[in-house]
Amino acid sequence: MTRQARVHRLSMRGPDDVAPLAAAIAAGRVVPGAIVAILGKTEGNGCVNDFTRAFAVASLRAALAPHLAPAALGGVAMVMSGGTEGALAPHMLVLEAIETDAPPGAMPALAIGAVRTPALAAADLGGPRQIAMVADGVAAAMAAAGIADPADVHFVQIKCPLLTSARIAAARAAGESVATTDTLKSMGLSRGASALGVAVALGEVERARAAAARIGGDVDLWSARASTSAGVELDDHEIVVLGMSAAWSGPLAVDHAVMTDQIDVAPVAAALRRLGFSASSPIPTGERDRLVALLAKAEAGTSGRLRDRRHTMLEDSDLSSTRHARAFVAGALAGLVGHAEIFVSGGAEHQGPDGGGPVALIARRDTP
Known part of the structure; x- marks a missing residue:
């Protein structure tokens, strides 16, 4: 008996849009009892008073309540990240762990x-x-x-x-x-x-x-x-x-990269190549479906400069710098992968070098 990870990326029309998840459950594509976590990008401001996060969590709990006992429902991590500035696309990532009789594959798989x-x-x-x-x-x-x-x-x-x-x-x-x-x-x-x-x-x-x-x-x-x-x-x-584990099976793999600043996409491109994508940028249309999820951190950095050019993200009295950084990094990454349904979280204190941030990529390999 091994475990197999499954990841579903579902678009959202609003923080309370659980219809795609309900449809996936009804079609048998998602098994409620196998859900480990749900990660979501909601269109609030990402600040203290961003109640889109709580709204999304309440909506997800209500959608799953008919399928799960209270204790099991409470065990599902629901990590909502507010802020979809620029062209960031609101969406959720549903992460499952399925028990399977299939033997482990020849390579480690997503755990x-x-x-x-x-x-x-x-x-x-x-x-x-x-x-x-x-x-x-x-x-x-x-x-x-x-x-x-x-x-x-x-x-x-x-x-x-x-x-x-x-x-x-x-x-x-x-x-x-x-x-x-x-x-x-x-x-x-x-x-x-x-x-x-x-x-x-x-x-x-x-x-x-x-x-x-x-x-x-x-x-x-x-x-x-x-x-x-x-x-x-x-x-x-x-x-x-x-992470990756030889005890898990299936076609999914995860890799990571570290951006040294907000436009440093070369390490992300290198991670994509390690996951079997072609070297061209953006990812060719025929390969995009293999990229299941892209998660990244973003921040303005403390110097007020980007590659020795001044920026104003830290000097905007109307918008938090985290909101600028989310949109900026999302744009850079979207140009690399060909879409903006990306989980970009602002505020990268001690997450990657000053002004940069870690990135994770989950992809479907051609062979498990």
Whole structure:
């Protein structure tokens, strides 16, 4: 008995559009009991008050409730990332793990594992305890996927909490302090601490060094495989690990790359070639269906410059720089793959080098 990963990319007309998922279930293409996680891009602002994420999660839970017992439904990670600026296309990625009698293939295949951590105290957000909690959670998700070697992990997608006015007030009433009273800044602190937790779990950064880091400040500390997104809709962490395992079967494979800045698509093109795509850009029309999913992190960087040219993403008083960066990186990647149904998450604190970010690609191989 082996497991086989399946990934479905479904377009969405709005945050509550679960019709494509319902249709896939009715047609037997998706088995509710096999769903490990659902990752979604919703068209909100991606900031503290982006309730499209919670709206999407509530809609997905309602759609799956007739098919799953409450405990099983609660075990499905639902990582919603807000913000589809520019031409980013709202969509969801449904990740399944199917039990099969098929023997393992000749090559390792995509493996998926997901866990939820305990709730994070507001006082611990953006600090060493959050880093440690996430590191332990990543290790548990790797175990759930049957991945023993961190080198076999290609991407870790995390949904982490943020601070709201109510959470800050509750912490203060309990005599506790918080890392910041700026709710927007709390998103970056949570993303950064979560990313360092991934780095610790995967052996990219020593635990003691991560614990002593200035979150968002020590830009030389980063993970090449972390993607974290903060939201108001949860107070714990949803952790999804994507890797390769010889114990899994099927045609899907995952690889990753690291963009050094927002237009550095060469490493992504190299990963596409490793997955068997032709060297031409954009991907030829006949090959595009083989690329099942593309996930990326994006940020403006701290210097205010891109390849020695000034940009204004950090100086816009109307829009957060994360919104500019999502659209910009999505455009660069869309030109490479030929469409914009891409999972681009803004805010890459400790996720790739300053101004860059990790990218994951899930593709269907010609032979399993």
